Amino acid sequence: MSGKSLRGPAPSLADACQPVPETAWVYLLRCPDGSLYGGWTNDLARRLKAHRTGKGGAKYTKSHGGPAVRLAYAERCADKSAALKREAAIKKLPKAEKEALAAKWTADNRITIRMATPADGAAVAELYNWYVLHGTQTFQYRLSTAEEYAANIAGVLEKAPFLVAITPDGRLQGFACAHPWHSREAYAWNVEATIYCAPDCIGQGLGKRLYTALLELLRMQGYYNAFAIVTGENKASHEFHKRMGFTKSFVEKHSGYKFGRWLDVVYWQYPLRTGDAPPEPVRYRLTEAEVVSILKKVNS
Numbered sequence: 001m002s003g004k005s006l007r008g009p010a011p012s013l014a015d016a017c018q019p020v021p022e023t024a025w026v027y028l029l030r031c032p033d034g035s036l037y038g039g040w041t042n043d044l045a046r047r048l049k050a051h052r053t054g055k056g057g058a059k060y061t062k063s064h065g066g067p068a069v070r071l072a073y074a075e076r077c078a079d080k081s082a083a084l085k086r087e088a089a090i091k092k093l094p095k096a097e098k099e100a101l102a103a104k105w106t107a108d109n110r111i112t113i114r115m116a117t118p119a120d121g122a123a124v125a126e127l128y129n130w131y132v133l134h135g136t137q138t139f140q141y142r143l144s145t146a147e148e149y150a151a152n153i154a155g156v157l158e159k160a161p162f163l164v165a166i167t168p169d170g171r172l173q174g175f176a177c178a179h180p181w182h183s184r185e186a187y188a189w190n191v192e193a194t195i196y197c198a199p200d201c202i203g204q205g206l207g208k209r210l211y212t213a214l215l216e217l218l219r220m221q222g223y224y225n226a227f228a229i230v231t232g233e234n235k236a237s238h239e240f241h242k243r244m245g246f247t248k249s250f251v252e253k254h255s256g257y258k259f260g261r262w263l264d265v266v267y268w269q270y271p272l273r274t275g276d277a278p279p280e281p282v283r284y285r286l287t288e289a290e291v292v293s294i295l296k297k298v299n300s
């Protein structure tokens with residue numbers, strides 16, 4: 001008998017979630033009346049939402065902004081105490097200096113969405129691996145390699161878009177792509193959509209930009225349905241898919257096991273095209289002009 005195990009992955013591999021590194025942020029928000037509001041938080045996405053909805057946000061943003069406040073500056077600090085000190089220092093700055101901070105941050109973090117190339121494999125693997133180690137958004141236990149993602153990107157691009165969101169200095173802040181849904185021919189008009197934003201970048205509108213472009217490109221190619229498979233406990237992704245126009249389709253109970261617990265998965269469906277007429281074959285390759293026209297809309 002060979003020494004190699006014929007069993008699947010050992011459950012122990014999925015028992016321990018790597019602790020998420022402590023985060024602390026100071027931030028500035030731009031209110032619709034033009035004023036800047038400063039604060040600190042250990043969860044930027046949740047704090048931003050609280051300011052926008054008025055539920056748990058500051059009195060100032062409630063009366064000066066509401067849903068229209070947007071992030072104007074964010075700085076990661078070592079811990080809460082460092083963030084509090086930095087917050088106090090920023091609040092003391094003259095208005096012109098606060099404006100300069102915000103202007104530089106906005107320029108440094110202007111994100112462009114473009115089609116990926118296999119050269120993006122290392123950055124995509126790094127982003128994805130954060131979720132492999134820390135979250136149940138993915139059911140993968142094993143870290144992906146740069147080479148695997150380079151091959152994955154090349155494979156996806158044969159039939160569908162693979163989009164990446166990049167800052168001016170080349171940092172990857174998110175990706176979205178689509179894989180064939182099933183291999184049998186009758187499924188040829190369906191894809192499974194995937195999206196991951198960098199943990200520091202969630203809740204700031206990037207997911208919407210990436211998915212808007214992805215869904216528009218898929219529609220142009222002639223696909224009929226985009227499906228998303230979302231872990232039961234991933235509330236952010238359920239809300240996100242609902243907001244993007246997906247409809248909940250069905251639930252698979254106890255579908256996966258990770259970090260010591262059983263997890264459900266929920267299937268979401270987005271109709272890219274409707275109608276009973278026979279479909280045209282999917283166009284695996286769009287023209288450069290078609291891709292540019294869609295990306296222009298989400299990059300302007």
Ligand SMILES: CC(C)(COP(=O)(O)OP(=O)(O)OC[C@H]1O[C@@H](n2cnc3c(N)ncnc32)[C@H](O)[C@@H]1OP(=O)(O)O)[C@@H](O)C(=O)NCCC(=O)NCCS
Pocket residue numbers: 131137195196197198201202203204205206207208209228229230231234235236237239240241243244
């Ligand atoms: C899910 C994810 C892609 C969403 O992207 P995002 O950039 O955070 O979302 P956006 O800021 O673009 O939000 C788009 C819409 O979804 C809503 N939304 C997003 N997260 C939400 C949350 N946690 N609660 C409520 N609504 C939420 C927003 O309010 C917004 O609605 P609006 O258009 O009415 O303003 C992102 O959070 C992420 O990458 N999460 C980790 C990885 C993951 O779960 N991937 C999906 C695997 S299935």
